[in-house]
Amino acid sequence: MMVPEERRNADAERGEMPVVQGIPIGAPQGGMAMVAFTTLSPEEQVVLNYRLAVMCFAFLDFLTTLLNVLTAVMGTGYYWWELLLLIFLLGPLSGLLGAKHLHQSLTAVYVGFCVLKTIAQIVFAVYFFWLWHILFAFLQIWITKIVFTFCRCLSRIPLERRAQLLDLKEVELRMVYW
Template sequence: MMTAMGGSDLNKPTGDLNQAERGEMPVVQGVPVAGLSPEMLGAPQLAASAPAPVFTLPPEWLVVLNYRVAVMCFAFINLLTIVLNVVTAIVNRARFPWDPSWGTWPVIVTGVVFMLGPICGLIGARYLKRGFVTVYLAFSFLQCASQIAFAVSSFWLSAIFFAFVQAWVTKIVATFWYCLGTVPCEHRSQLLELKDEEVHMVYW
C-alpha cells in the first residue's frame, strides 16, 4: 500500500486574514511524497529533481491589487461630488458673488479643472498608471488641506468629520501611489491579468 507522508508542515496555518489581505503570506515550499519507486510501478524512469517552490507576490504588489478598486471608488465619489457642486452653483448662482456679466463660465471652468484630479485617479487606478495617480494624489492633498482649514475655522462637527474622512482617503491614495512605484512598468500589465480570486479589496 502506498503511504503519503506530508510531515507536520501540512498542518501549520499559512497566516491569518490580515496577512492575506496585506500580502504578507509566507512562501510555501513543495513537500516530497514518499512512496514506491517508478520501477516498481512500471513507469518510465524520470530524472530526479528538487521540488519547485511556489512563490507569492511581494507585499507591495498585493497592496496595489487590494487598494486598486478602493482608489477607483474614491475617485468616482470625488468626481460626482464636484459635478453636483458645479450644478448647484449654476442653479443657485444668485447666492454666489461673481459678476453676473461673466455668466456661468467661471464656475464651469473651475469645475472642469477640479475634475481633472478624480479623472486622473480613475485612469491611473484602472490601468496602473503612476503618473495619473500622482495627479490624483496632489488633488487629494489639496482637498484634505482645505477640509482641515475649514474644520479648524468653523469647528463644525460635520466639517471635522469630513476632514477625517478626506485624510483617510488621502492615506489610501498615498499608500497606493507608493506601492505602485515598486512595481516595474513591464509587470503592471501582468498584475491586471490576475484572477479576481487573488485580490482582496481593502478600504482601510
C-alpha cells in the same frame, strides 16, 4: 480518507511541505485542480488590495465635485468663470483611470488633488468648527493616506510587472466566476 487539499494543509502544518504565499493561477485539468502559485511582493499586494478602494474614492470624488460645480452654477446663475471649476474633475478622473490601468502618473495627479482637498477640508473645519466639517476632514485625511500608499507602492513596481498584475487579476476573476 482525507481529500488532497486537507492532506496538503495537514502536511504544511507539520512542516513537511513549504507554504507559498501567492495568487493561484491556472485552470483545472483532468478533474484535479492543477494550481501554480506566483509570489507577490508586499508592494504588489498593497496595489492589488487598494486598487478597488482607490477607484471607488475617485468615482465618489468625481460625483461630489460635479454636484458642487452644478450647484454653484445653478445657485448663482450662469457665469463663464464658474465653468472653470470643471477643471477640478480632472483629479478624480485621473485617479479612476490610474487605478484601473495601474498608471502611476495619473494616480500621482489624484494624490495632489486629494492633498488639496484635505487642506480645504481642514481649513473649513478650523474656520467653521462644525462637527460635519471636522468629520469630513478626518475622512479626507484617511482617503488621502490610502491613495498616497497606493501611489507609492505602485511607483515601486516595474511597468512590465504592472501588466502582469492586471493579467493575474483577470485570471483570478475568471477562476472565481468559472
